[in-house]
Every structure is written in C-alpha cells, then in structure tokens.
Amino acid sequence: MTASVFFGCTFIAFGPAIALFLFTIAREPLRVIFLIAGAFFWLVSLLLSSLVWFISVQISNKDSAAQQKGLLIFGVVLSVLLQETFRFAYYKLLKKANEGLLALSQEETMPISIRQLAYVSGLGFGFMSGAFSVVNILADSVGPGTVGIHGDSQHYFLSSAFMTMAIILLHMFWGVVFFDACEKQRWWAVAAVVISHLVVSCLTFQNPEYVGSLVPTYIIMFLMGVWAFYSAGGSLRNLRLCLSCIDKDFLLANHRPR
Amino acid sequence: GEAMNTSDSDDDFYNERTALVPSENPVVDANVKCSCDAECRPLLVQPGASRRSGPACVDSGGSDQEVDADDEELTLKYGAKHVIMLFIPVTLCMVVVVATIKSVSFYTEKTDQQLIYTPFTENTPSVGLRLLNSVLNTIIMISVIVVMTIFLVVLYKYRCYKFIHGWLILSSLMLLFWFSFMYLGEVFKTYNLAVDYPTVGVIIWNFGAVGMICIHWKGPLQLQQAYLILISALMALVFIKYLPEWSAWVILGAISVYDLVAVLSPKGPLRMLVETAQERNEPIFPALIYSSAMVWTVGMASPVDAQRSEYETGPPLHNSCFLHRIMGNEGWTEYQEHLYDQKQLIEDMPEALMWGVKLGLGDFIFYSVLVGKAAATASQNLHLCMCEVLCPTIHLCLTCLYLSQALPALPISITFGLVFYFSTDFLVQPFMDNLAAHQFYI
Numbered sequence: 001m002t003a004s005v006f007f008g009c010t011f012i013a014f015g016p017a018i019a020l021f022l023f024t025i026a027r028e029p030l031r032v033i034f035l036i037a038g039a040f041f042w043l044v045s046l047l048l049s050s051l052v053w054f055i056s057v058q059i060s061n062k063d064s065a066a067q068q069k070g071l072l073i074f075g076v077v078l079s080v081l082l083q084e085t086f087r088f089a090y091y092k093l094l095k096k097a098n099e100g101l102l103a104l105s106q107e108e109t110m111p112i113s114i115r116q117l118a119y120v121s122g123l124g125f126g127f128m129s130g131a132f133s134v135v136n137i138l139a140d141s142v143g144p145g146t147v148g149i150h151g152d153s154q155h156y157f158l159s160s161a162f163m164t165m166a167i168i169l170l171h172m173f174w175g176v177v178f179f180d181a182c183e184k185q186r187w188w189a190v191a192a193v194v195i196s197h198l199v200v201s202c203l204t205f206q207n208p209e210y211v212g213s214l215v216p217t218y219i220i221m222f223l224m225g226v227w228a229f230y231s232a233g234g235s236l237r238n239l240r241l242c243l244s245c246i247d248k249d250f251l252l253a254n255h256r257p258r
Numbered sequence: 259g260e261a262m263n264t265s266d267s268d269d270d271f272y273n274e275r276t277a278l279v280p281s282e283n284p285v286v287d288a289n290v291k292c293s294c295d296a297e298c299r300p301l302l303v304q305p306g307a308s309r310r311s312g313p314a315c316v317d318s319g320g321s322d323q324e325v326d327a328d329d330e331e332l333t334l335k336y337g338a339k340h341v342i343m344l345f346i347p348v349t350l351c352m353v354v355v356v357a358t359i360k361s362v363s364f365y366t367e368k369t370d371q372q373l374i375y376t377p378f379t380e381n382t383p384s385v386g387l388r389l390l391n392s393v394l395n396t397i398i399m400i401s402v403i404v405v406m407t408i409f410l411v412v413l414y415k416y417r418c419y420k421f422i423h424g425w426l427i428l429s430s431l432m433l434l435f436w437f438s439f440m441y442l443g444e445v446f447k448t449y450n451l452a453v454d455y456p457t458v459g460v461i462i463w464n465f466g467a468v469g470m471i472c473i474h475w476k477g478p479l480q481l482q483q484a485y486l487i488l489i490s491a492l493m494a495l496v497f498i499k500y501l502p503e504w505s506a507w508v509i510l511g512a513i514s515v516y517d518l519v520a521v522l523s524p525k526g527p528l529r530m531l532v533e534t535a536q537e538r539n540e541p542i543f544p545a546l547i548y549s550s551a552m553v554w555t556v557g558m559a560s561p562v563d564a565q566r567s568e569y570e571t572g573p574p575l576h577n578s579c580f581l582h583r584i585m586g587n588e589g590w591t592e593y594q595e596h597l598y599d600q601k602q603l604i605e606d607m608p609e610a611l612m613w614g615v616k617l618g619l620g621d622f623i624f625y626s627v628l629v630g631k632a633a634a635t636a637s638q639n640l641h642l643c644m645c646e647v648l649c650p651t652i653h654l655c656l657t658c659l660y661l662s663q664a665l666p667a668l669p670i671s672i673t674f675g676l677v678f679y680f681s682t683d684f685l686v687q688p689f690m691d692n693l694a695a696h697q698f699y700i
Contacts, residue, residue, distance in 0.1 A: 029339045036651050047678070047685065050689040054685045073698075131644060207696065
C-alpha cells in the first residue's frame with residue numbers, strides 16, 4: 001500500500017496513454033479538443049448505461065445476490081453496446097463537422113484527417129474509461145490497509161492497473177479500426193470491434209482468476225494493435241524503414257493525406 | 259475568437275466578506291458595494307465583431323471575400339490554440355480549489371454564518387421549507403446581481419470612470435490582502451505550522467502589493483495570469499464555504515439562466531455595457547478579464563481605427579492605456595504615442611497573434627465552485643470531480659467551433675455540470691462501485 005503502490009499502479013495504468021498524449025497530441029490544440037470531446041461522449045454513454053442499470057436495480061429484488069450479479073452483468077453488456085454506439089455517433093458527428101469545414105474552407109486538405117480523429121477519439125474514450133475504472137482504486141491505495149485480508153486476491157491493485165492499461169490501449173485500437181471500417185463501409189469489421197469489446201469485458205467476469213482474464217485480454221490487445229496498424233496504413237516495409245531510419249523521403253512521399 | 263466575458267466577481271465577494279465578519283473588520287462603506295455583481299456575470303462581446311476584419315487590420319487593402327476562405331482554417335487553428343491556452347488556467351484554478359478543499363478542512367466545515375445575500379437558513383428539518391428557503395435565497399442573490407449590473411452600466415454610461423476604477427482597486431485590495439491572509443492562516447492551522455506575525459505580514463504585504471501592481475498596472479503576463487487564477491480560486495472557496503448547500507445549486511442554475519438572458523437579449527445590461535464600450539473604442543475593465551493573447555492591438559484605442567475596433571482582441575496587457583483614459587484627457591497624447599510605438603511592433607506580427615480568447619473571472623469562479631462542491635461532498639467522489647472538470651472544457655470547445663459569435667460562458671458549462679453532478683452522484687457512482695467490487699471492466 002501507500003506511495004509505492006500508488007505511483008506504481010498509476011504509471012502502469014496511465015503510462016503508455018500519457019506518453020502517447022504528450023508526444024502526439026499535446027502540441028496540437030485541435031487534437032486535444034477532439035480528445036476531450038471523445039472523453040465526453042464516453043461519459044455520456046456511461047451515464048445512460050448507469051441510468052438503465054439503476055432503474056433495473058430499483059425494480060428488482062435487492063436481497064437476492066445472484067439477481068444483483070445478473071443485473072450487473074446485464075449492465076456491463078449494455079454499457080459496452082452503448083459505448084460502441086456512441087463511438088459510431090461520434091464518428092458521424094466528426095464526419096459532418098469535417099465536411100462542413102471542408103466546404104467552408106475550399107481547400108484540399110482538412111486541418112485534421114479522419115485517421116487522426118480516429119486515433120484521438122479512441123484515446124479519449126480510453127482515457128475516460130481508464131480513469132473511471134481505476135481512479136477510486138488508486139485513491140484507496142494511498143491509504144493504509146492490507147490487500148486481500150478477507151481472503152480476496154492480493155494482487156488486486158496490480159491487476160487493476162494492468163487491466164486498465166490494456167483497456168486504454170484497446171480503446172485506441174478499436175477507435176482506429178472502427179473509424180476505418182466505417183469509412184470503407186466494412187460492417188463486418190465494425191461487428192468484430194464490438195464483439196471483441198464484449199469479449200474483453202466478459203473475460204473480466206472471471207476475476208479474480210487473473211490468468212483467465214488478463215492473458216487473453218493482452219492477446220486480444222496485441223491482435224487489435226496489429227489490425228489497427230495495418231488499417232492505418234502501416235506495413236512491414238514501413239515499419240522496417242521507420243525503425244532503421246533509412247529513407248525518410250520515401251516515408252514522406254508515401255504519406256497520403258486523407 | 260471573440261468569446262469575451264468580463265467579470266468582476268471579486269468585488270462582490272469581498273463585500274459580502276466584510277458583511278460576514280462584522281466584529282473583526284470595520285464595516286466598509288456602503289458605497290463600496292462593488293460593481294462586482296454587475297461585472298460578475300460573464301459578458302459577451304459584440305456579436306457583430308467578426309473575424310473577417312482580422313486580416314483587414316493589418317493589410318487594409320485586402321478584400322473580404324478572398325480572406326474569408328483562408329480565414330476559416332486560420333480561425334480554427336488559432337482559435338483552438340487559444341482555447342487550449344484558456345483551458346490550462348481554468349484547470350489550474352480548479353486544481354487549486356480541489357486541493358484546498360481536500361486538505362484544508364476549514365472550507366468544508368459547516369457554519370451557521372451566511373452571507374447577507376442569503377439570509378434564509380437551510381437548517382430546517384422539512385424538505386419543503388428548505389427548498390423554499392433556497393429558492394428565496396436565490397431570488398435575493400440574483401436581484402442583487404441584477405441591480406448591481408444595472409448600476410454599473412449606468413455608471414459606465416455616464417463615464418464615472420474614477421468611481422468604477424476606485425471600486426475595482428478597493429475590491430482587489432480586499433481580496434489580495436484580507437482573503438489571502440485568512441487562507442494562509444487556515445493552511446497553517448491545517449499543517450500545524452507556527453508562523454509569527456511579522457513573517458506573515460511581510461509575506462502578505464509582498465503578495466498583495468505585487469498583485470495590485472500586476473493586475474491594475476503592468477506586469478509580466480504569466481504573473482498577471484497567476485494572480486487572476488489565485489484570486490478566482492480564493493473567491494470560489496469563499497462561495498463554497500458560505501453558501502448553503504441547496505442555495506448554491508439553485509443559484510448556479512439561476513445564474514446561468516440570467517447570464518443567457520443578460521448577454522443575448524438586446525436590452526440586457528451586459529450587452530449594453532459591451533456595446534457602449536465598443537462605441538467608445540474602449541476595453542472593458544481589463545483588469546478583470548483573463549485573456550490568452552499576448553499582443554495588444556491598437557484597434558481599441560484610436561478613433562481613426564474605428565473599423566478595426568470591431569475586432570475584439572487581446573486585452574491591453576499594458577494597462578497603461580486604460581489608466582490614461584481614466585485619468586481623463588490629459589494623458590491622451592502620451593497615450594497615442596505609446597500606441598504608436600506598439601503599432602510598429604504589431605504590424606510586423608502575424609495577425610493570428612492579435613487574437614485572443616477571453617474569459618471573465620466570474621466564469622473561473624463559477625467553474626471552480628462547481629468542481630469544489632463536487633470535491634467537498636464526499637471523499638470517494640473523484641469521479642464527480644472529473645466530470646465537473648470536463649464541463650468548462652465543453653464550453654471552450656464550442657467556443658473554438660463558433661468563433662464568429664461569442665458564447666455566454668456559464669449556461670452550457672453549468673447545465674452540463676449540474677446534470678453530470680447529480681447523475682454521477684446518484685447513478686454512476688453506485689454502478690462503478692459495484693463494478694469495482696467485482697472487478698468487472700466495461
């Protein structure tokens with residue numbers, strides 16, 4: 001407990017996301033604004049799903065633990081579906097805004113491309129989702145206490161932090177794939193994103209059997225990352241050239257603005 | 259972006275402050291009832307101020323049509339930049355307020371003292387009576403604000419600049435010295451530090467004197483911004499402490515409605531204030547607006563540049579221009595020379611730098627009150643804080659997108675803030691708590 005656990009878990013959970021933010025988003029005010037707007041959309045989806053869950057709890061039998069757990073599972077599934085719906089809504093909104101801007105400015109390129117928007121909005125969703133999942137837990141970890149004193153898992157904080165990191169990165173990958181799929185009208189890809197989100201959330205029902213939930217989540221995250229990389233225009237060749245820094249002109253020349 | 263809002267809330271508040279602690283403080287003159295209420299409410303810039311006059315400022319030969327197209331993109335980029343530059347101080351103010359609330363318990367202690375503007379107590383057992391009292395409190399508070407606003411507009415219309423200026427100086431004096439002294443005292447109490455009076459005297463004297471100079475005269479931009487943030491935070495803390503629970507929420511709601519009305523309706527006092535200032539090519543109370551811009555333009559001062567004056571830009575950072583005006587026409591010549599020197603400097607700079615997005619201090623204060631109240635309610639409610647932090651950013655984002663019009667700062671943010679506050683408290687918190695208990699992730 002206390003400071004070391006707090007800082008350790010905070011950096012595990014938010015480290016990659018904050019690094020991404022600082023290096024790619026912080027300098028561009030437009031991207032920051034769209035990130036915040038994305039976070040806001042996620043928040044609204046959470047609000048709606050909590051509303052539905054709350055109503056269902058009120059009309060249910062509060063003494064039955066099994067029923068409450070069932071309702072919670074229902075809440076989780078509903079929340080995932082609502083999140084994806086709001087992602088789609090955000091996509092539609094951004095498309096409209098971009099078209100409007102393009103029409104007004106009579107220029108070839110838009111100030112921010114739809115791919116950048118996909119990345120930024122995915123990260124926005126991820127930030128908010130991660131923050132809501134883990135902030136209260138982190139606040140608790142600063143204080144005194146013994147983890148798992150009643151027989152629960154001792155790795156509660158650490159596993160929460162790792163799960164949060166995976167979720168944030170996953171949201172970003174989902175955002176990229178989702179927007180790309182919507183752009184190219186590939187609805188099967190959209191469905192795949194929704195299903196993978198559901199799978200990840202349902203895997204957490206196994207907690208505290210962390211092996212069963214964390215390992216598959218990370219596998220899914222890796223796969224989604226590769227998919228997002230390819231849908232964003234990456235390829236093995238690009239990767240090799242980028243890593244070996246051979247031919248910058250080639251990389252620049254191949255960059256097609258969207 | 260021309261989202262200019264002016265506010266002068268601190269005047270208001272420290273007046274209430276003196277009313278609050280009558281025994282320790284000699285009662286301030288009744289006529290030092292600051293214009294704060296009037297300026298309290300965020301102002302709108304003249305909606306006629308269009309960004310199209312921007313490029314015309316520098317190259318007066320350019321045609322409007324051609325510059326419009328480029329203008330849009332430029333608008334968005336630089337507007338976004340300035341909106342983000344405003345986002346940082348708003349967040350800083352909120353961070354200061356939340357940090358204080360969480361650590362210094364003084365500001366969350368229940369007290370029976372109330373501001374004279376909210377005389378009805380909320381210590382009643384019945385819900386109906388409590389609601390009624392809070393509504394009555396709100397009505398009194400809002401009517402005081404309306405009266406003060408009209409008073410300020412009248413003063414401004416009849417050019418009682420000295421009175422207004424003296425008022426402003428007196429209010430910031432009180433704020434910088436008295437409130438910060440109290441704040442320092444409470445911080446020392448919380449951390450159990452024993453500090454002697456001479457040290458405190460030196461600290462407060464320096465803090466206050468530098469603050470007065472920075473805000474009302476010249477000073478480095480960042481220091482000025484830091485002071486504005488600090489006084490907004492102090493004000494917000496006073497509000498959080500001395501407004502009763504339910505009254506605070508109803509007042510927040512009522513103020514956002516009032517803001518909407520006062521700014522958008524043609525006969526609204528704030529709108530008249532802005533229009534009068536625009537006619538006279540004067541900046542409005544620059545000491546109490548926070549601006550992101552760093553370059554001051556001549557547009558507001560000289561009557562020759564009347565067409566440029568439509569273009570509301572960054573505030574006179576070097577407030578000497580304002581002071582000269584206040585002193586009457588004797589300073590006019592020096593004023594114009596001063597302008598001329600700056601003019602050369604300005605024409606070399608890209609026009610984008612001339613823009614600035616402004617936000618009144620009252621907006622800072624009300625956003626901080628929103629966040630502070632969220633932080634003060636319960637210990638576990640970090641989610642609330644996060645939601646509340648988002649709300650001003652929504653306003654700022656919209657400002658960026660609608661740069662050609664000015665938006666009243668309070669209604670949108672406060673509406674979202676209230677909605678999120680109550681819904682997070684009652685709906686989201688139990689849901690997230692249950693999820694965290696089972697370690698489910700959504």
